[in-house]
Amino acid sequence: MSGSVSAALVVRVAALALAATLLEIVAVSQISVFGVSADLTPLMVMSIGLLIGSVGGAVTGFSVGLFLDLALVQTLGVNSLIFTLVGYGAGRLRELRDPQGAIVPVAAGAAATAIATIGYSLVQFLLGVDAPVSLLLFREIVTTVVINTVIALPVFAVARRWLQPVMPDDPRRRRRRAYTTGGLSPLSRA
Amino acid sequence: MYDKTVRRRRAVLGLLVACSLILLTAYFGESAGSPLHSVQRGFLEVVSPIQDGASRALKPVRDLFGWFGDTMDAKDERDELREQLEEARAEAIANAAAAREVQELQKLLGLDRALGLDEMSPVSARVITRSPTLWYSQVTINKGSSDGLAVDQPAINGDGLVGTVTSVSGSSAIVTLITDHTSGVSAKVAETGVEGIVQPAVGKPDDLLLEFIRRGDRIEKGQKVITAGSRSSRYESLFPPGIPVGQVTKVDDTELDVYQRVHVRPFAQLRRLDVVQVLTAPHGGAT
Numbered sequence: 001m002s003g004s005v006s007a008a009l010v011v012r013v014a015a016l017a018l019a020a021t022l023l024e025i026v027a028v029s030q031i032s033v034f035g036v037s038a039d040l041t042p043l044m045v046m047s048i049g050l051l052i053g054s055v056g057g058a059v060t061g062f063s064v065g066l067f068l069d070l071a072l073v074q075t076l077g078v079n080s081l082i083f084t085l086v087g088y089g090a091g092r093l094r095e096l097r098d099p100q101g102a103i104v105p106v107a108a109g110a111a112a113t114a115i116a117t118i119g120y121s122l123v124q125f126l127l128g129v130d131a132p133v134s135l136l137l138f139r140e141i142v143t144t145v146v147i148n149t150v151i152a153l154p155v156f157a158v159a160r161r162w163l164q165p166v167m168p169d170d171p172r173r174r175r176r177r178a179y180t181t182g183g184l185s186p187l188s189r190a
Numbered sequence: 191m192y193d194k195t196v197r198r199r200r201a202v203l204g205l206l207v208a209c210s211l212i213l214l215t216a217y218f219g220e221s222a223g224s225p226l227h228s229v230q231r232g233f234l235e236v237v238s239p240i241q242d243g244a245s246r247a248l249k250p251v252r253d254l255f256g257w258f259g260d261t262m263d264a265k266d267e268r269d270e271l272r273e274q275l276e277e278a279r280a281e282a283i284a285n286a287a288a289a290r291e292v293q294e295l296q297k298l299l300g301l302d303r304a305l306g307l308d309e310m311s312p313v314s315a316r317v318i319t320r321s322p323t324l325w326y327s328q329v330t331i332n333k334g335s336s337d338g339l340a341v342d343q344p345a346i347n348g349d350g351l352v353g354t355v356t357s358v359s360g361s362s363a364i365v366t367l368i369t370d371h372t373s374g375v376s377a378k379v380a381e382t383g384v385e386g387i388v389q390p391a392v393g394k395p396d397d398l399l400l401e402f403i404r405r406g407d408r409i410e411k412g413q414k415v416i417t418a419g420s421r422s423s424r425y426e427s428l429f430p431p432g433i434p435v436g437q438v439t440k441v442d443d444t445e446l447d448v449y450q451r452v453h454v455r456p457f458a459q460l461r462r463l464d465v466v467q468v469l470t471a472p473h474g475g476a477t
Contacts, residue, residue: 025319026241027248031255032461035396055202062206066213070233071241072321072328073357073364076226077214084206127218136394 008166013048013056016162017064020044020155025071036143039113041068043152045083046090046112047159050105051167054091061087075127082119086112102153109152110145117141222357231359234330238318238362242332245318256462277412310430310469312346313337317463318362327353327367327390329463334361338470342428345466350434350457351375351417352466363468367460368398368435376427377435380414382407388415388435388454398436400452405443407450413438415454430472 024040031037045064049057065080090108093099118141217226315331333339335358345352345365353373357364368375369390377400378385384407391397400415415438419431434457442451 022241022244023248025321026245027252029320030252030317030462035461055199058203058206062210065210069213070230071237072319072330073230073234074321075214076217076230077210077212081207081210081214084203084210088203123214134391134394136397 006166006168009052009163009168012163012166013052013060014063016159017044017048017060018067021064021067021071025068033147034143036140036147038147038151039116039144040151040155041079042083042086042112042116043109043148043155044159045087046108046152047105047156048163049087049090050094050108050156051160051163052091053095054088057087057089057091058084059087061085078120078123078127082116082123085119086115089115105156106149106152109156110149113145113148114141117144231357234357234362234364235359238330238332238334238359241330242316242318242362245316309471311338311471312467312469313339314465314467315339315363316465320463327370327373327460328356329353329365329367329466331363331365331466331468332361333468334359334363336360339363339468340470343468343470344429344433344472345468346433347458347463347466349459350436351429352458352460352463354428355468365466365468368456369394369460375429375435376418377415378418379409379438380416382409382413384409385418386452391453396455397439398454398456400438400454401449403450403452405448405450409438409441409450409452411438411440428472430469 020040021044028040029037041064045057045061048060052060061083062080065078065083066076068074068079068083069076090112093104093108121137121141213226220226313333315333315337317329318332319330321328331345339355339358341355341358343355345355351368353365353367353370355363356366366373368388371390373388373390375388376385377388379400384403386400386402388398388400391399400409403409415435417427417429417431417433417435419427419429436454436456438452439455440453442453
């Protein structure tokens with residue numbers, strides 16, 4: 001997270017992550033589309049990482065993953081490890097590239113979902129789950145990624161709308177300010 | 191300043207990854223009664239009322255999306271049902287004795303099992319959450335040890351066998367579905383009495399495998415699979431006999447294998463569970 005972290009931002013991020021996780025486990029996971037369910041959690045972790053940076057993204061990812069592992073009585077540490085990496089990766093994307101295009105949350109959402117689902121499967125294999133790498137499993141992973149890609153933009157929009165009032169330096173606002181106040185545009189420097 | 195930021199960022203990442211790995215290692219090596227498992231049960235105890243409330247509040251939303259999904263699937267389902275209807279008609283015409291056989295089969299499958307259920311002290315429960323991953327086929331229900339639930343009790347719904355209770359807290363419990371990779375159900379084909387073990391084809395929620403069926407045993411598509419209720423020292427069945435499990439959809443019979451691989455589609459729609467019944471006295475009180 002760049003800059004100082006306000007208490008309001010922490011509260012809003014926690015509320016958003018908690019709401020998304022609860023929504024996922026009590027509602028979204030029970031809605032089947034083409035035989036699979038959308039997974040809001042990697043999208044929300046990605047969105048928060050993309051908005052507040054790598055440290056905030058990683059902490060949010062760890063917390064969301066731990067909540068999922070505890071609430072669903074799964075092996076502790078699996079989801080927290082994967083979502084930590086997802087949140088950190090999204091945050092680093094923001095810090096290194098500061099991407100502005102509307103396609104960014106979509107692409108990042110697809111990548112986050114792919115990392116979460118494939119990473120989860122890999123960890124399960126490493127933990128010794130006796131399962132065949134079936135074509136159907138691969139198809140379900142791909143379908144989940146596609147569905148999450150479709151809903152990535154609205155999820156990101158909700159996260160941005162909720163966090164924007166307390167964010168110290170939203171990239172879009174910063175860039176707009178830079179170009180409209182003069183002197184900082186690349187064109188004017190050239 | 192920059193170095194400090196980088197160091198802090200890397201330290202946080204390293205700390206969180208290390209915490210995750212420590213948790214994973216400690217949890218994986220622990221028994222079910224260990225501290226981390228207790229913490230998990232305590233957490234479940236705390237959040238399950240919240241999950242229950244949220245689940246009730248969001249039920250209309252689920253139903254709405256479910257309605258859209260049902261509409262999208264309706265055409266395929268209609269065609270499938272038409273085919274099934276044609277097959278059923280052909281069967282009914284071909285064999286007049288089928289009606290009597292069906293009646294016996296219905297008794298065998300436990301469709302008229304109200305009396306049997308009463309003896310097994312069923313407890314109805316609502317599904318409040320389910321695992322969103324492909325790997326963990328589990329649901330959380332809103333009844334727990336205070337309602338008489340205990341680990342290893344079977345769970346059913348109106349269609350057939352659903353799974354077993356694998357973790358219980360005071361007001362909620364985890365039901366591991368028969369599609370979970372840890373599941374194994376002693377079962378038999380209703381028509382022939384051939385017995386095997388129903389295990390999941392992991393990653394395929396609509397496909398179970400009836401394993402250990404010799405190549406000589408004749409299994410045909412459409413036959414019903416029910417719980418065997420057997421009690422052996424190695425595979426002690428937790429389930430009472432006669433609970434419907436599923437229907438044979440395909441039989442893989444290769445000459446190289448000792449056993450046939452029988453694919454079974456579960457009767458219970460495990461992705462759309464809303465209400466389940468836990469049989470708290472599955473063997474008529476003699477648990």
